[in-house]
Amino acid sequence: MSGVNVTQNLAGLPQIYVVGNPSKTLDIFQNSSPCSNPGVGNCVNYHGIGYTAFANGTSNPNGPDGIPDGFPNPYRIYKSGEFIVSKRFSNVQFYGSYVLSKLYGNFQGSFRSDNGQQDPNISSMFDFTNSDGRLTGQDIPGLLETDRTHQFKLFGNYMWRNFNIGASWLPTSGTPITDLLDHPAYLNAGEVPVCPNSSGPQPLSTTITPASFTCPGGPRGALGRTAWIFPFNLHGEYTWKLGERMRVKFVADLFNLFNERAIIRVNQFGEIGGSPGTANPDFLKPALSGDPVSFPDPYQNPFSARLGVRFEF
Numbered sequence: 001m002s003g004v005n006v007t008q009n010l011a012g013l014p015q016i017y018v019v020g021n022p023s024k025t026l027d028i029f030q031n032s033s034p035c036s037n038p039g040v041g042n043c044v045n046y047h048g049i050g051y052t053a054f055a056n057g058t059s060n061p062n063g064p065d066g067i068p069d070g071f072p073n074p075y076r077i078y079k080s081g082e083f084i085v086s087k088r089f090s091n092v093q094f095y096g097s098y099v100l101s102k103l104y105g106n107f108q109g110s111f112r113s114d115n116g117q118q119d120p121n122i123s124s125m126f127d128f129t130n131s132d133g134r135l136t137g138q139d140i141p142g143l144l145e146t147d148r149t150h151q152f153k154l155f156g157n158y159m160w161r162n163f164n165i166g167a168s169w170l171p172t173s174g175t176p177i178t179d180l181l182d183h184p185a186y187l188n189a190g191e192v193p194v195c196p197n198s199s200g201p202q203p204l205s206t207t208i209t210p211a212s213f214t215c216p217g218g219p220r221g222a223l224g225r226t227a228w229i230f231p232f233n234l235h236g237e238y239t240w241k242l243g244e245r246m247r248v249k250f251v252a253d254l255f256n257l258f259n260e261r262a263i264i265r266v267n268q269f270g271e272i273g274g275s276p277g278t279a280n281p282d283f284l285k286p287a288l289s290g291d292p293v294s295f296p297d298p299y300q301n302p303f304s305a306r307l308g309v310r311f312e313f
Helices: 006-010
Strands: 043-046 049-052 076-088 092-105 150-160 163-169 232-241 247-255 304-312
Touching: none
Parallel strands: none
Antiparallel strands: 043 049, 076 092, 092 150, 150 163, 163 232, 232 247, 247 304
């Protein structure tokens, strides 16, 4: 974490990092507020913009000042209910489950799938306070990127003589789609969810009390979800016995039998990386390879088959 907001950092205030646990009540930094006479008295001149000097008399913002620093409480909450049904007969068995769930919060965890940042516990999420409101969309909770409301898992198999035939069907709802803006200081793409209902950037008041910001409904997942997927898979095997203890099994697995090709990952970068305010022409299109937030293929894995022979003894 650092104790300055984006506006202050762009004006030249030092960004000194501290490792810790951010929270709404955290006070380990000294707050600096705008002032009207840069270079006069306690109003320090940072590239033509005035901010009050830190109380410790140095350019180092570290140290408590009795005022919350302006971080949110990071959290993620997973709630779910699961219904299971299963039945077994002498040569037939069935297993099915349905999960209704919700993953909600403002902190995805050590890996950020929104911008692809793989820095456990040192992501850019808390590099700046939000006392100027420029990171409001990042702080306000909403549906997190890996949320899936509905998940069905249906499995069954039938055994007849030396044959074993099985099938699985896995209908799954899509993941939330969010309009992600460039980071206002780092200019990295896909960092800050849009918060259209916020009041916009606001400076700290003259009493250095952090401003409050709201985004009714949350910015995350505001653009709906990716499509449902319905992969259907088959398994078959034939056992050839070679005496009391030895046998050979011929196995075939067919994945995504009907070659379903739904788009499961879309480009969620509303702006071109490094160019805040410039619309990304690939926004909401399939997230192709090379996009930091994507995986190699934005579509479902196509039909594939696996054939094998297994010798058991």
